[in-house]
Amino acid sequence: MKSLFTGVTALAATGFLLAGAAGAHAADDNWYDQSALLTSCQQNVDGLGKADRCRFEPAKREVFTGAARQVGSTVHACSTKVGVGRQTTESRTEEDSISVSAGVEAGLSKIFSASIQTSYGHSWSYSTSETEEVNGEVPPYSIGLVTLAPAYQRVTGRMVINYPKRRHGHYEWYAYPTLTQYDPDEMQFSTATVDSRPMTANERKSMCNGQGGTANPPAASHVVIHLARPGYRQGAELSAKPKN
Template sequence: MAAAVSGLALVGGLLATAGTAHAADDNWYDQSALLTSCTQSVSGLGKADRCRFEPAQRTIFTGPARQVGTTVHACGTKVTFGRQTTESRTEENSISVAVGVEAGLSKIFSASIQTTYGHTWSYSTSETTEISAEVPEYSIGFATIAPAMQRVSGRMVINYPKRRHGHYEWYAYPTLTQYDSDEMQYSTVSIQTRSMAASERKSMCNNSGAAPTSSTAHTTIHLAQPGTSQGTSLSSKPRN
């Protein structure tokens, strides 16, 4: 029992020392500088000779809705509009780095994410959606898409050829967000229409008749499934 207690005391002492070193390290280097050093030399750090990303958790969710395409004005008769809309999005990183650096890092991120989850990831992706809907006469309508998104959190393991402030290996903890074009069941497509006001009917349709009194309509063409996650969150930040 005495040996076990001594062992626990030793572990506690090591953890306390590691915590102190961690605090001191953070005064010298920040996460942005660490990630940047994976692709180029950084003052005080130099350039890492090896970086690898260890994904910990991937979450699929529905992003915020926004209008796509132009607004449709139906004068006199209903208008059926069909359109193909393409939305583009660049990878978002919770740790701010220069655009050129981020593009280089994404090659490291994507290789690990695709290997771990068997799922596509790239620095820049686009999503194409077919939308067909009807706008009633003397109404204004537009389409919105709340896209399927994926978020991956994990640890970038950064190795240097020589010790940097006492360590060969440092860690950064980015959270990455990107379109998920492979999981369209998590997106919502909607059409919103409303009757024109009298002034709009006159200016847009050259019609001064009484405006209809129908209320705003919101039609969901495709409703997203609830989000889901795989993997576990990282709970510690060790450095050697």
């Protein structure tokens, strides 16, 4: 997984979301951006100070299947089939559409987690590793590997940020992060497969001491151990940009 807040997803909303002339003034300040707003929830930011209260309002949660990748090492089977049970560990550290410094990651995650748990009754954990076991078999005289397309969850919403004094005419400002995280609690939305191909003559010679030279070569195969259920979503996109 990528590290926290690497910016893999487009912003749910862009620009500086203000009412009236205050928006024009804020847009002239290149430090006044979504990242600065989120950072001010945890520490002082030039021109902003530190927010006295931040709360996350989730709008939509999606569960989906991520891209497949190999787990464990490639194995070879000689005269008998070989099991390819593998344990794979995934990080639950989330990725965010708005980049912030490493120093504020954990604090923001606590804010996100509490709101997501309350809104959807679903856990959201910061920097926690989970281990899943994938089991399959590689046929005789074949080379195979296991792939896993894990389940993910994505949450969009807004962070409501309050300051003790007005900032460019307003006490309250908004940031719109999109959060994405590996989700071991939803493994029914993951797909695990075993892919194998027959060994070449040279591979049989080098890997199996020349065994099986006259045996019929096995066919290449793609065996689905577990097929993901279709994803789903809860909630909806934010209907409009709020006015503050």
